[in-house]
Amino acid sequence: MRYSFILVITTLLLNATVATAQSASPIDSLEVYLRTHSPTDSVYVRAMDKVIIEYVFKKADYSRADSLSRQMADVASRIGFWTGLVGAYRNRAIIAQLKADNKQLLLFSQKTLEVAEQHALPPKTIYGSLCNLAVAYDKSGQPEQVLQTALRAIRYQEQHHITPRFPIPHRLIGGALATMGRLQQAIPYYKEAGVIFRELGDKRGIAIFEYQLGDFYRDLKQPAEALRHHRQALALGEALQYELLQFDGLNGIANDLVALNRPAEGFAPARRALAIVQKQKNKLGICTAYTTLGDLYRGQKQYEQAASYFKQAIELANTNGYKDELKKASQHLADLYGEQKDFQQAYVYQLQKNNLVDSAAQVNTNAEVQRLIARYQADKKEAQIRLLQQEKRIQQEEAARSRWQRNALVLGAGLLLLLGVAIGAWLLNRAKVQRLEEALTLRKQIAHDLHDEVGSTLSSISLLSGHTNMLLSQNKPETAQRMVQKIYTDARQILESIDEIIWTINPGNDSLHRVAMRLQEYAQPLMESKNIRFSSDISPRLADVPVPMDIRRNLYLIGKEAINNLIKYSEATEATIRFDHVDGKLAVQIDDNGQGFDPSKPSVRTGQASMQQRAQAMGGTLNVQSAPGKGTQLRLEVSPA
Incomplete structure (x- = not known):
């Protein structure tokens, strides 16, 4: 998945920061206030926060904003205003995101949550910090951590009845699932995020979501639908006079037109997008715009101009450490040289990617x-x-x-x-x-x-x-x-x-409980890939039962083979694995509601003879019960001693 250049985390400003007022004083008046008053109370910290937000989103002066955020953190910490310290760390995370510094983004997002939990700040602040941390994991390319943190945020919101709901956790879960290739599972989460955005009436949040929804549909190979959402995002960005969102919308439209094989129409929005980030001296945005222009020229078979833009993008990405943009531009340049039959250059850039x-x-x-x-x-x-x-x-x-x-x-x-x-x-x-x-x-x-x-x-x-x-x-x-x-x-x-x-x-795995956990971890992602509802039941009695290495190995291999057969041949919608220790024997039972088979006839299911041999080698018994249309039950019993 591609991600919006705009920081998604900004939709949480109302809930996770000290900047709660909807109508702020002009920035000049606030700066006069900061110069003429002593930094001794929470009012001063709140004023600093509003000035920082102006510098970030109106002036794009990240250096000044970061300097003020450091001062804000010092003042808030000195006077014990922990909500203000959360806001300062949040601002530094936003600036790190806009500068494509994912390491700093993750660091300050973690600090935000640590301060909020350590000082027992209001549940809404902790909830917002959890959402921000999920965003940071998203930008750092850690989809498993995104799923874990975003689901934790949703559970926390439900536990504390926090209203209004935030759409960010649902959107992030959808994005993480899409990144992991589970696009169909991502759709319900994206839809729910859209419902929540509209419930909030947050125009900026809706605009960001429309852009990201456009990227999602382009990944689904539906560029026409992607173009519709990117145009909606651009219209909202223009109504809000929000230049970074305008850049995202314009750049998305240009890429959609490339996918629709209409590159000639994409030059106007692409050049408008480049002008915005050049005006703001935003190097990451410039790098992204160069890659888009290269794609447009490549679509018109103007290879020399396309290569020039790709190389500029690679040089800028190398200089500033933009790894994602470097990978993308290198791949596009390799594809370009491949189209020109210059296979030596194509190999060089493909190898780099x-x-x-x-x-x-x-x-x-x-x-x-x-x-x-x-x-x-x-x-x-x-x-x-x-x-x-x-x-x-x-x-x-x-x-x-x-x-x-x-x-x-x-x-x-x-x-x-x-x-x-x-x-x-x-x-x-x-x-x-x-x-x-x-x-x-x-x-x-x-x-x-x-x-x-x-x-x-x-x-x-x-x-x-x-x-x-x-x-x-x-x-x-x-x-x-x-x-x-x-x-x-x-x-x-x-x-x-x-x-x-x-x-x-590993001697640390010499217990039946570890074998059961290993098989469960092996089965879970395979079942999800086939949309099989999967459950496991591991008896607590297994925790203290030791097992020799050879029996442990055979147990694992039999279970693995049975799971593989279930995934390949059963066409089941439900499956269960049970582990129990009764009368001195381990019992492992695997059930599914699939199409079944006749055990007395030759079967396409491989490895049955091998499983029987392993069971006999352990001194155990393996019993397979099945019939066409009635599912399959496999039960293994063996003494672990």
Whole structure:
């Protein structure tokens, strides 16, 4: 999803700040007041807040606004006016957003909530701070945190009966779901946000929402509908004399016309948008406008002008650290060179964009692999030390036994004592050897898993990398791009496999409750992707039940295979997983209301034989009950001891 250049958080100013008055004094009069009065009371802080808002949204003087916000925070903190301190941090968050400094935006949004909760400020202020923090997570590209924080805000609003409702949490949830590719699930939240905006009668909020709704419909490949909403946003921005909103509306209209294959009509709104941000010296806005103009020229096949604007956008984004704009402009320039059959340049910019997207995942993958290798080497050395110690003990015990045997005839009655000691030592030695064998078995298991799960995939990546270079030298970028995507998919598969291996050998997971939680976490997103209503029931009795590593691994793999079969073949709308510990046995039951099948006939569901073998290896039983049209029930019972 693309996001409005305007700070969405500004719709909360009425509820999360000290600036509660709807009719403010002219800025000049307020500044005279600040110069002629001492900063000793809350009235002074309120006046500062109104001046700061004017500097941000009317004059776009972010430097002056930030300086005043620092002073406002100092004064509010000194006199113990905590609502004023919340307002100061909120203002600094707004300025950080408009300067595209997402790190500072998140920092000051977190401080806003911390102060509000620490000093037990009114529920409406805490609610507004929660909404602002969700916005900050949204701008920082953390959709999971957006969902968590926005849902917390909605629950808090309902718990404290806060009115009027804010539309921001619903809009943010819709945006987060859209970012995660769950567009249909996002629609109800967007609709609810629109209802709340209109209930409030907040024209600026409605205008911002209309712009973002336009972006949403463009992502749904409905540019005509997107154009309608962007035009409504522009009209409202002009009525409000709100230049930043006018920029968003104009830029959105230009992009919609590109999507509608009408680029000639898009130059006028795009140039108006550029003029606004150039007037305000807003570098992020200028960078965005350059990319839009590049798209328009590209749509008219005027490649030289298009490349010029894309390169200006890349240079500006590089200089100021605008990573999102850098990724977008680099991708567009790569596509442009691809259209011109200049595959060498296309590859350069495509690689630049891919590096921006994949670098974090690559670092995490390498770190996980290195950590696993280091852990394996440490286990190997520890096993070698234990083996040497064991050999030394064996030698000492055998030497002692020889001495006793040489003196057996003399000691006589001591023979029985010697025999008892020897038998005891042998039993102890046998137990230690058994533990050593278990350690060696674990090492072999790790090596086997690394070879099966990682080795073959790494070999595939190596072969694909070499083949990619050959394709590029043959000017076949489309095929090379598919190879690069395959390499990326394989790398993600390695990371998931290593995560499962680490989880399996981690002693901290040696409980039935951890196995149940792991399967629940695995099933939840898969069920959501198929719109299956999913529930799980984990008995509290599992928390203190230990389970050996081999049984834990087989339990997890059987459950994972059963969940995969359910997702692929059942066509269910409801599914339940239950975990219980009864009469010393673990019972795992997976039910669905899908199409079912005849267990006595060959089935397209894969892995049933493997699941039965794993159940038998654990000394358990696996029972599958199903019939066409009557769903499926899978029940596994095994003793965890």
